[in-house]
Amino acid sequence: MKVKLIGALAVSLIVATFLSVFGFAAAKDEGTSNAQLQKVDYPTGYRHWTHVKSMNLLDNHPIADIFGGLHHIYANDLALEAMEKGTPYPDGAVLVFDLLEVSTDAEETATVEGARIRLDVMQKNEKLWPDTSGWGYETFKGTNNERIISDPIASCHGCHASKVDSDFVFSNFRE
Secondary structure, eight states: OHHHHHHHHHHHHHHHHHHHHHHHHHHHHTTOOHHHHSOOOOOTTGGGSEEEEEEEEOTTSTTHHHHOEEEEEEEOHHHHHHHHHTOOOOTTOEEEEEEEEEEEOTTSOSEEEEEEEEEEEEEEOTTTOGGGTTEEEEEEETTSOOBOOSOHIIIIIHHHGGGGGGTTOOOOOOO
């Protein structure tokens, strides 16, 4: 009985190893890039990072359907240093694009932040995301960490590719 149990466990371990190794390879062979397989981390504590800039896209902006609202851009220390110096971003740099609804206060005298729509994150790691020049991309829905994009290359890097001269980043540091 003990020999059968050990044999069954050994076979299970071999099958699991085979599937994890060859299942991963098969996914890559079917056109799934490393940029799609590796997930970007939720940026815990990003509101304590440096606030780089804010912007409000109005309804008549060409990308207002997707990005309309109030944007706040945050950079961790590594991203901030590269942004200030105008150098390529090092591994570990993280940028956060916090998109909020725009509202009017109760007295209708001021424009204020509304609910969070989405949180977009760029995380630099040359080894994890070589297909996108080292950038991993993710979008989290609202105030939770639910991932809402399935193809970060098409959804994010395709547009960021136009900013190759600034290491694929749209924002600049504003003094």
